[in-house]
Amino acid sequence: MPELPEVETIRQDMINRVKGKRIVKVEVRNEKNIRFPSPQEFKKRIEGRIIEDIKRRGKYLLVALDSGDFLVFHLKLTGRLLFFSEKEKEPDYVRIVFFFEDKTRLFFADIRGFADVHLLTREEMESLPAIKEMGPEPLSPDFTLDEFKKRIKSKKGRIKPLLMDQKVIAGIGNIYSQESLYRAKVHPEKNASKLTDKEIEAIYKSLLEVLEEAIKYRGSSVDAYLDLEGKEGGYVPHLKVYGREGERCLRCGAPIKKKKIGGRGTYFCDNCQK
Secondary structure (H helix, E strand, C coil), X not given: CCCHHHHHHHHHHHHHHCCCCEEEEEEECCHHHEEECCHHHHHHHHCCCEEEEEEEECCEEEEEECCCXXXXXXXXXXXXXXXXXXXXXXXXXXXEEEEECCCCEEEEEXXXXXXXXXXXXXXXXXXXXXXXXXXXXXXXXCCCHHHHHHHHHCCCCEHHHHHHCCCCCCCCCHHHHHHHXXXXXXXXXXXXXXXXXHHHHHHHHHHHHHHHHHHHCCCCCCCCCCCCCCCCCCCHHHCCCCCCCCCECCCCCCECEEEEECCEEEEECCCCCC
8 A cells, every 4th residue: 555655756746747737627437436526526526627736644645626626535555646648558447537738647547446536625625534533744844753752652552553553643554664663673563652762762763764765766666556657666675674574684684574463464573673
């Protein structure tokens, strides 16, 4: 599932590619992904509108239209947004096509059909439970070490699932929670209530470093993620622990282990993550 770095990469690309463009036509090829409103109203309210801005909240992409409405995308497991010229062959598994005045097209594709698309007013968008209840953005200036400490110390349970809880911190998923804990030398099963201030600070710093690096390399294509131009992200070769079961730890040489934690496969070094 695309996490914060992947969605942020798409957002930045969309700023460069589609901001300011008018949508002249919407073609709905599969209605399954449109959660609200009806496909007919969806088309009616979008056609003729200009894309004013593209924002992100956690793993959600928020496309602001000049009508005041927001196209809200959550890509889930296999959703993609792909920008192609008129002459380029369209991608597979297309669900919705947005046509622009200059003949370019934005495709919303989804292999498995789980991704969500909403068209909402600002009030409706801000009232969407997943967005309304979402925790702070980790790369925001407001997300200080003190704020992170307060959130972690007020919770119980294992630290890895806690980092993935969108009500605690926005945008962190399976890949970057593991990478951050590995860098911080903290075991993913350690109870948050038993973390020292030094360990919490190490997780905080590692989390910011990993997210910033992943954005720099345009995300991790460990599954279905592609950027706006249909290219894979470049961060996979820089992952230190994710996907490395049985390989030697890059820090201590012990074998990397894998087990399910909070229902998700988790990689870690049992020797140097304590």
